[in-house]
Amino acid sequence: MKRLLLATVLLIGSMIAVGSAPVAAESAAYPDVIQLPGGFFPEGIAVGRGHDVYTGSLSTGGIWKGDLRTGEGAVLVEGVPGTVSVGLAFDDRSGNLFVAGGGGGTGTIYDGDTGALVAQLDLAAGFINDVFVSRNAAYFTNSFVPEFYVVPLDAMGDVAGPVATIPLSGDFVFVPNNFNGNGVVATPDGSTLIVAGSAAQELYTVDPATGVASLIDLGGDSVRGDGLVLIGRTLYVNEGGINQITVIELSADLSSGTMVDALTSDAYNVPTTSAAFGSSLYSVNAKFGTPPLPTTPYEIVRVTR
Numbered sequence: 001m002k003r004l005l006l007a008t009v010l011l012i013g014s015m016i017a018v019g020s021a022p023v024a025a026e027s028a029a030y031p032d033v034i035q036l037p038g039g040f041f042p043e044g045i046a047v048g049r050g051h052d053v054y055t056g057s058l059s060t061g062g063i064w065k066g067d068l069r070t071g072e073g074a075v076l077v078e079g080v081p082g083t084v085s086v087g088l089a090f091d092d093r094s095g096n097l098f099v100a101g102g103g104g105g106t107g108t109i110y111d112g113d114t115g116a117l118v119a120q121l122d123l124a125a126g127f128i129n130d131v132f133v134s135r136n137a138a139y140f141t142n143s144f145v146p147e148f149y150v151v152p153l154d155a156m157g158d159v160a161g162p163v164a165t166i167p168l169s170g171d172f173v174f175v176p177n178n179f180n181g182n183g184v185v186a187t188p189d190g191s192t193l194i195v196a197g198s199a200a201q202e203l204y205t206v207d208p209a210t211g212v213a214s215l216i217d218l219g220g221d222s223v224r225g226d227g228l229v230l231i232g233r234t235l236y237v238n239e240g241g242i243n244q245i246t247v248i249e250l251s252a253d254l255s256s257g258t259m260v261d262a263l264t265s266d267a268y269n270v271p272t273t274s275a276a277f278g279s280s281l282y283s284v285n286a287k288f289g290t291p292p293l294p295t296t297p298y299e300i301v302r303v304t305r
Contacts, residue, residue: 030280033267034071034300036064041292042284044088044130044227045300046097047275048112054097055284055300056085059292063088063097063110066300068277076115087130087183087227087273089138094157098138100128107131107140107151109159119159123149130183130227130273133157134190139208141181141195146174148181148195150208168195168206172213175199183228183238183273192254194235196225203237205254217256218248227273229281236263236274236281236305240288243268245281245303267301281305 034053036042041059048054051068060079067073079085084102091098096118099108105128107121126144133139138151146168154160174180178199186193186208193206195213201222204213223246229236235248235257247261263281265271269290271283285299 030068030302031071032265032302034066034068034073034282034302036073036284036298036300037075038298039292039294039296040064040298041286041296042272042298042300043084043086043286044100044273045275045282045284046088046090047277047282048090048097049092049095051277052112053275053277053282053300054088054090054112056088056099058084058086058102058286061085061101063099063115065112065115068282077110086128087141089131089133091133091138091153091157093155096157098131098133100131100140102129103127107138107149107163121149121151121159121163123163124165127179129179129181132184132186132193134186136190137208139184139186139193141184143179143181143198146172146180148184148193148206148211166208166211168211168213170204170212171215172204172206173197173200173202183225185228185230185235187230187254194228194230194254196223196228196237198224198226201225203235203248203257214255216250216254219256219258221259223248223259227283229274229276231276231305236276238271238274238283240270240272240286243271245271245274245283247305263303263305265301265303267299269299271301276305279304 042055061083062079063077065076087100109118126142140149152161183196203216227238245263248257
């Protein structure tokens with residue numbers, strides 16, 4: 001009987017071990033580096049539904065879509081030489097991808113599954129740099145003009161009205177002939193925007209209705225922000241020029257913040273923007289200063305936040 005019990009325990013143990021193998025495989029770490037097509041020259045990144053990830057090209061305006069689990073992907077939207085895709089944002093309600101059009105002065109909306117064109121928005125001259133989608137609107141920044149653009153959205157995430165142009169005022173510092181308003185995020189209720197002023201090396205809260213900006217007091221520190229990610233009261237600020245993501249803990253009223261960490265990777269090479277997935281941040285290497293030849297390698301890099 002003891003031998004039978006022992007044999008039964010061993011058999012059950014072996015069955016558990018075999019049965020657990022797929023679970024262990026599924027929980028394996030996602031790739032730390034995802035290769036993009038040669039010469040793609042990415043700048044913006046967005047995480048979509050499931051494990052989908054998107055990035056856009058500064059060379060052609062094309063959109064690449066991949067899988068964070070496998071690192072595999074393909075071009076979703078074919079590029080057109082002379083156009084660019086800069087900041088990206090994904091709306092989970094509609095499944096649409098919003099794209100800032102840089103010097104083209106446009107915002108473009110694509111179907112995140114098929115890549116079909118949903119809408120082309122004429123915004124303004126300058127450089128439409130980044131975009132963020134909240135529950136009520138999509139917000140686009142302009143780096144060369146002190147204003148931003150509000151695209152109203154309905155409950156399904158579809159465009160619900162004409163674009164509004166909102167001048168930036170208050171504490172916002174505009175430096176002529178430089179990159180100014182850059183990364184943008186909104187609080188969960190959409191009542192407040194946070195905008196990076198790259199040239200002034202400052203961060204601001206902005207009233208989305210009036211454009212009045214208030215400086216976020218960093219206690220004497222400065223940050224040359226590009227892409228932004230806001231999770232709770234933790235703000236992740238891409239500083240591609242120094243190959244890091246600066247981590248800032250904001251006060252409850254968002255009026256001040258303290259730099260608490262800097263996320264880095266040996267694989268970083270001018271990480272311009274990031275997107276969050278689980279406990280990770282994924283950033284694109286724009287590699288500014290490196291000629292975007294067809295053979296130039298580009299990557300998405302993962303770090304733990």
